[in-house]
Amino acid sequence: MSLTPLTAISPVDGRYNKATAELQPFFSEYALIRYRVFVEIEYFIALCRLPLPGFIPPDKNTIERIREIYADFSEKDALIIKEIEAVTNHDVKAVEYYLKKAFEQAGLEKYKEFIHFALTSQDINNTAQPLMLKDALQLVIIPFFESLIETIQYLSIQWKNISMPAYTHGQPASPTTMGKEIRVFAERLQIQLTQLKSIPVPAKFGGATGNFNAHCAAYPGIDWIAFADDFVNKTLQLNRSRVTTQIEHYDNLAAIFDAVKRLNTILIDMSRDIWSYISMNYFSLAVKKGEVGSSAMPHKVNPIDFENAEGNLGLANALLEHLSAKLPVSRLQRDLTDSTVLRNTGVPLAHTLIALKSLSKGLAKLSLNETVVSRDLDANWAVVAEAIQTVLRSIAYPEPYEKLKELTRTGHKITQKQMHAFIDSLDVNKKMKTYLKKITPSNYTGLASQMVR
Structure with missing residues (x-):
């Protein structure tokens, strides 16, 4: 069989050939x-x-x-x-x-x-392969991350004033806004992307065991260390590791792989959160004519882009973990295990790229169901208990936390009517009661909207 996207063993070169x-x-x-x-x-x-x-x-x-x-x-x-x-x-x-x-x-x-x-093979491999990685990161992977961050930032601005219940431990918590919760991922990604960009891309260049033995034997009068520094750092624009064995020690390569892994982990977190919001009907997915969601259930519109991303990011991280753990370890001055492992550097980045494209596609399909979000907020008046007990504390009201706990920690829903009845029962002046009644699940979002700019 000839090698085509239909016969390729890896889906990176098969099913996802166009995406990679x-x-x-x-x-x-x-x-x-x-x-x-x-x-x-x-x-x-x-x-x-x-x-x-x-x-x-x-x-x-x-x-x-x-x-x-x-x-x-x-x-x-x-x-x-x-x-x-x-x-x-x-x-x-x-x-x-x-x-x-x-x-x-x-x-x-x-x-x-x-x-x-006077070179050894690793003088070529340990410069060529870092160059490949550097170019792939700078020309493909990092721009895709930057584009995704821009998309997330745009959506966060669109949704910055949409109040929603927060969920801690799977239970309704102090309200937030959809824009702020989405912006969390943009900030996390930006921080880790900055760290990735700051890691020098390392290279080894120093002869059979890193000592320039052959170079010095042929031309002892030349400063080969200065030559190698100039060649690697200026001509190739890599960062030469000066004291090595036959191979690059790969510590900074491991740091690069770990940095990409952290970025991917953030995206796994985001994929799962958006998946959850879709399952809660906070988001609807745009329907594309002709597409099928299930071979048996005609009504299904599944969050496949976020599931695809999560799966590919998991595969990428498993491989990145192996690269960062294995490459810095080599027997004595060198064994060959790094060679076969380095040939797979592109595989986790390919899975990362597939995921980035899937997430971009999925985010473009999202439509926020404000009615559903608002309904859930209105059904959870217990979430303003934090606000009321905190205000009461500020005026030295006795045991406000305990009183709110007695009201809300019953296993039953608390309604607006019940919360206002509780406020009416408080031994505070009318002005304070009016102020407390103005606190609602929709407006009790603190500075969430201001955090999105």
């Missing part, structure tokens, strides 16, 4: 090969800029021709590298041999031994 297409330039096998080619060529050019003693570098025009190798790199070129790999059984060495052949064909044979000069 934006990530293919960063996490496909083709992408990994292309990024490796990019690093190898830029490293060669960096060597030319030193320059090495006795080494006459190519002129500027030739340098630009060399850069065209990765600028014009195609899937056909990647297939050639895969054919070489079938012989070498080594993916990075296959890239080196491909580039040497390309140099020969361009009349640059005298330079070819400076391709992958």
